[in-house]
Amino acid sequence: MLNYVWSILILTGIVIAAITGNIENMSQGILTSAKDAVDLLILMAGVISMWSGFLKIAEESGLTSYLSEKMKPLLHFLFPNIPRNHIANDYICANFIANILGLGWACTPTGLQAMKALKQLECERQDTASDEMCTFLILNISSLQLIPMNMIAYRSQYGSPAPMAVIAPGLITTALTTIIAIILCRIMCKRS
Amino acid sequence: MKLVSYLSMFLIPLVIFYIIVYALLMKKPVFELFLKGAKQGLITVAEIAPSIIGLLVAVGIFRSSGALDLICKGLASLKGILPFPIEVIPLAILKMFSSSGANALLFDIYRSYGTDSYIGFTASLLLCCTETLFYTISIYFTSVQIKKTRWVIPAGIFLALVSLILSAWVAQVFIS
Numbered sequence: 001m002l003n004y005v006w007s008i009l010i011l012t013g014i015v016i017a018a019i020t021g022n023i024e025n026m027s028q029g030i031l032t033s034a035k036d037a038v039d040l041l042i043l044m045a046g047v048i049s050m051w052s053g054f055l056k057i058a059e060e061s062g063l064t065s066y067l068s069e070k071m072k073p074l075l076h077f078l079f080p081n082i083p084r085n086h087i088a089n090d091y092i093c094a095n096f097i098a099n100i101l102g103l104g105w106a107c108t109p110t111g112l113q114a115m116k117a118l119k120q121l122e123c124e125r126q127d128t129a130s131d132e133m134c135t136f137l138i139l140n141i142s143s144l145q146l147i148p149m150n151m152i153a154y155r156s157q158y159g160s161p162a163p164m165a166v167i168a169p170g171l172i173t174t175a176l177t178t179i180i181a182i183i184l185c186r187i188m189c190k191r192s
Numbered sequence: 193m194k195l196v197s198y199l200s201m202f203l204i205p206l207v208i209f210y211i212i213v214y215a216l217l218m219k220k221p222v223f224e225l226f227l228k229g230a231k232q233g234l235i236t237v238a239e240i241a242p243s244i245i246g247l248l249v250a251v252g253i254f255r256s257s258g259a260l261d262l263i264c265k266g267l268a269s270l271k272g273i274l275p276f277p278i279e280v281i282p283l284a285i286l287k288m289f290s291s292s293g294a295n296a297l298l299f300d301i302y303r304s305y306g307t308d309s310y311i312g313f314t315a316s317l318l319l320c321c322t323e324t325l326f327y328t329i330s331i332y333f334t335s336v337q338i339k340k341t342r343w344v345i346p347a348g349i350f351l352a353l354v355s356l357i358l359s360a361w362v363a364q365v366f367i368s
Contacts, residue, residue: 001345002330009250009289017257026256033252037245040292041237044244049233054211056229057222061215101203109233111328112240112335119336128340129333137332137344141323142351147199148320155316158299160307169313169366170320177321177355184351188343 044105051106055094055113068093078139078182079132088117092136102145111140131192135185142181144174236335243330251289260285260297276360277311280318284356287318288325288348295319313367317359322352 017026058064068075068089075082075089082088091114098106114136122130129137148170156163215222254260260282267278279301287294298315305311325348333341 001341002326002333005326005345006246006250009254013250013253013255013257013259016259016262017253020258020262022256022258026253029252029256030249033248034245036252036292037248040248041241041244045234045237048237049230052233052236053226053228053230054208056232057215057220057225058211059229060225061211061218061220063211063214101207103204103207108240108331109236111332112236115332115336119338127338129338129342129344133333133338134342134344134347137328138347138351140332141325141328141348143321143323145320151316151320154295154298154302155307158302158307162308165308165366166313166316166320169362170317173317173355173358173362174321176358177351180354181351184347188347192342 044108047105048109051098051103052109055106055109058094059090064090064094067097071096078135078185082118082121082132086117086121088114088121088132091117095136095140096144099140100144100146102147102149104150107140111136131189135189138181138185139178142174142178144178146171239335240331243334244327247327247330248290251286251293254289255286255293276356277314279305279311280315280356280360283315284318284322284352287322288352289327291324291327294324308367310363310367314360314363317363318356321359322355325349325352 013026017023055064071093072084072089075092076084079089079092091110095107095110095114098110115133118130118133118136121132147167151166151170152163155166212222215225263285264278264282267274267281271278283294283297283301286297298319301315302312307313307316325345329341329344329348333339
């Protein structure tokens, strides 16, 4: 599926550029975006390594398993098939906390660790996503977050009279989309 | 309001502080653990680097081709029929692939319509409640060699549409 999405982006882009006469602009764009990707990766390397380091400390000190113990009812409700004391619970819990607090790239290392743990649970189905993986991913993109700090910063940068006015309605919308996401995952898991 | 920004400014240092104090109380070798984790982190970044380059190049091609403008023009006749402003449709599409691309488009919207207009506010809310679908899928799933993504992509697109409708609706309620 990802193969198709990726090809469609590139092919339709090139065809449309050829029709609208944007080819020159695009040739520039291709090179700039490759360069931007590496700039992004350099920044990511620092931030993700830092969070991975702190995550390791939290993991070895028992902090993550302590927190996932507290969140057990919720985790068990969302992922009924993960064994109760499996390490995947700890990583999922850490990832949700990073998401809710809006810690940005702290979400990536925790999310990838969670995926690896889920993969171990699922070793018989080699290249197919499990229900848990799908649910975890969908919940991740519904992005429940308490305070959208970046958005507030952008809004004040662009002269909003009330940059923080986005907090309450933002919370309402992400709460609603997260609830819908949970229901959707439930239905999809039941169906398959 | 001051308190909110104060609190969120302290959030990251506070989380780090808490992690370290907890580990010290448990008598763990914090720095050695940090080094171990950070090393893994670097390997992680190296693992996801190809996905990020591949995706960002594809998004770059799509954006610079003018396809998004074309979509917008094509949908112009639907103005008023859809339950959300058509100006935010390109934003919703781009946000599925790249955060930085979506942000650039958000700033365009802020410049042309203002941050607190109906369109500007809908755009703000939309970016609060959606995450980059394809980017997340490609990093998370390729890192564990998953090829068959099953219902994730359709469900993600459906959710993006729901977020779009909800953002416009909540924006309207809060603005009026």
